[in-house]
Amino acid sequence: MRKIFNIAAALLIVATGCKKFEDFQTDPNKPTVSTPDLLLSTVIQDAFQSTTLGATLATRQMVFVNSVSNEQYYGWTRAGFDTYNDLRQVVKMEEEANRMDKPEYVPLVKFFKAYYFLKLTNTFGDIPYSDALKGENGGLSPVYDKQQNIFVSILDDLKAANALITNTTPEVQGDILYGGTMEQWKRLINTLSLRTLMSLSLKENSASLNVKARFAEIVNNPETYPLMTGNADNGELVFHDVLGTRYPTYNDNDLQTAYYLDATFVDLLKGLKDPRLFRFAEKAPKYVSLPDNDFAAYAGAKGSDPLNDNSTKVLAGEVSKIKSRYFNNPVNEPSIAVGYAELQFILAEGVVRGWINGSAADYYKKGVQASMLFYGITQPSIDEYLTTNPYPAADQLKAIMTQKYIASFMNSDWHFFYEQRRTGLPAFDVSGGGVLNDKKVPKRWMYPVTELQNNQANVNAAIGSQFSGNDNINGIMWLLKAE
Template sequence: MTKRIIKYSSAFLLAVSMAVTGCKKLDELNTNPNKPSTADPQYLFTGAQKATMDLLYSGLQNGYIAMHYAQYWSGNSRTNDSQYQLDEGNNSTLWNNLYRISLHNLDGLLKQNAQKAGQPGIANQNAMALIFRAWIYETLADTYGNIPYSQTFQVTTNITPKYDDAQTVYNAELDTLEAQIKILDNTQPSFTAGDVIYNGNIDNWKKLAHSLMLRMAIRMADVDKEKARKIIEAHYQGAFTGNADNAQFQYRNEAPNKFPFNDSERPISDFFVSSTLVDYMKSVGDPRLPIYARKAQGDTIKGMPYGWASSDKNRLPPANYSIPGTQIYSATMPGMLMGYPEVEFILAEAAARGFSVGDATTHYNNGVRASIEYWRTLTNSNNITDSIVQAYISRVPYNAADWKNVIGTQKWLALYPQGFQGWFERTRLKFNKPGGSPLFIAPVSGSIDPGVKFVPYRLTYLISEQTQNAVNYTSAAAAIGGDTKGTMLWYNKQP
């Protein structure tokens, strides 16, 4: 962390608070410059939620980085991203904004509430903030590996924090989540405003905490199976039980609260849906395909082979390839933090690994069905009938002998367009199509990064960290095995 991470957060927070809430008049914001005020905790919470979702669903971070690395999309005229050349501006925005805006807002909320400890609702507010914070730290650890954690926001004593081991961050946040589940009390108030995700609903925040623990536990299942088993068996019954529980940020069709990457005001031609996604969905008759992608020239959905440079003379003109679906680019597309289908796929995998969480086939079928029903409801696709859903499940049956490929493929499909989560699961499970034939391909026109031939496992640290936090950067790079995109994360290093 550098001084810059903290320096500009207050100005951005004010902008976010005004933009999202729309309820404070400008004259109400006039203050004595010699006695600066602080934003109310509810606005800090809104600001953290919106800033995080705007970033993780931006075309710059989700589109050019995560959706490419998950191989959901491929580039149009700008194909270097599909060939693993990382845009350092997009990378630095991801890191800096999560720290200096999202996490800093939550840190400010907790510090303000510390002055009101014991008052009704404060414990619940803090618990919700800490659950949301755990999700952000998990995302950072899954993206970069070792990260600043224990020494962040010590701005008066330490502006060059050390990097903590990513597994240590995981363990600490698992403890935090478990503690917040016990603290949350639905006999007490929480946020009366400011919580866009759950509107202050305490039971829903508990379910989210349980569900996030499942996600983190299954990621470590190949590294510490017994710990993963203990966590999942203890928490699965408190996790999401239906799509109504989904943790999502609902955008609105009005500026500046539209989904970050939408085509309501201008056409977007940056990305094509990959042939990896399209061809597999076609092969199994997936009813979600017309939602995930639009028809191209010739009235058909056609994917672009991944990482195919626009300079290649064999590539057809852009009109021949499909762009993402209208719902994906809708101004009101929800920003998903975590959904029920993911929980069911986690439990299917847990059951396949021998954990006591019920039947793998049942959880798998629930996950497939829940994903399709989510999209059917979101798009009002009445043509996707229950019989169509059941027929699809019959075409992609669970197979215990091939569980990694079967669950991995359907989970990957269900996570669209959560690019970061799709990418993390791709690298963690290393799955193929059911039966074992390859699903993913290397970039058709080759990788620009000599350290990555097939898929990046992480993003490199910011260039600025090499000079502004040099000692800790050097130590962190050495600890993970080198600051390259080809360096595997701690839970990727298992077979």
């Protein structure tokens, strides 16, 4: 009996010994592969959270009074390549969709790749694109693609993504944005295409890019290229009072104590008698006895003024804080990444530039209305505002960009900073004594230190071809050179 037991034990040891070491590292209770629907939910959460406090400082909508902010005073230097981590999640979703034979996820993959690569190239200029995300297969030293080629590829991918969604495309699962409604994804994709084309306005005379014709093709063929029809189509992240899904600045102590409205932004809203001011700001303590809808009760601090000057004004009760709902409401409002109001302003600008026919005034009105409805302004107040602030006969682009600017408050990530960089409208104040960078608004961010350490030859080649070897925040990337 003992002999039989020993033989059985020996066989067990031999059988066990045939297993690889990695087999012992696998927890049978934890899946080693994900599914595209689970990945899609995560990708949407990461991509569409577009409330960025640093952007509100750089665009002169708010000021920070706890310390000197590099965003506010234009003293930033380098940015990181963290967005490539987001892109790797998109690639993982693509791999799992292919593994499970779920082609309906492919157009969404193309959208997210376009969305993230746009963010990267807007930040730096030339970036790793063709060789990016290849991991071990492509090595750790990807070459940098020219910004022009990246934009062309992005536009081609978005066009392909639109074509891949048809009446027979199955609904995707895990869609916390549109609940699987593919037609709304199609509208979002085409709206991002128009945003991308408008960002190329300085290249409108380039025959190779053909920006005007591409723009008109989308607008003039709504059956092939449907666009957003209202705020219900917004590419926005809705928040819930559940851990991990609350509004991003909920219970943010700095927002409660150190963020105030910028004077130039407040004065702009007061000059227009814009009721959105009452949704953005609290009354300044000095004027707290005035009615909530009295514009005289609101004031700001100049983002360009030295920190001590602004702190003194705050202590004197002369500056309005951001509205308390932004830090005490766990749900507050959605965070818009790409929205209907922005689309209307893009179309209005397209008419002004002569790219398409139509009524710029109508697009302008629709954009203003959509923004005001989003912020909870009543229809009678909207009607009164549009009567007081009609679409102008002159300075039309200025009016469009001003409304686009207001509509970007606490959403759209850094997009409006790039829009102002493109048009110069509205001007960002640099008159105060606190501004760094020789009182200039930067044009970009320098490449990450990690690239200089790990990919030196390729990043130096990119710096040399774009900026004559000088990687600096005032360098003029290809996108900003008129043709």
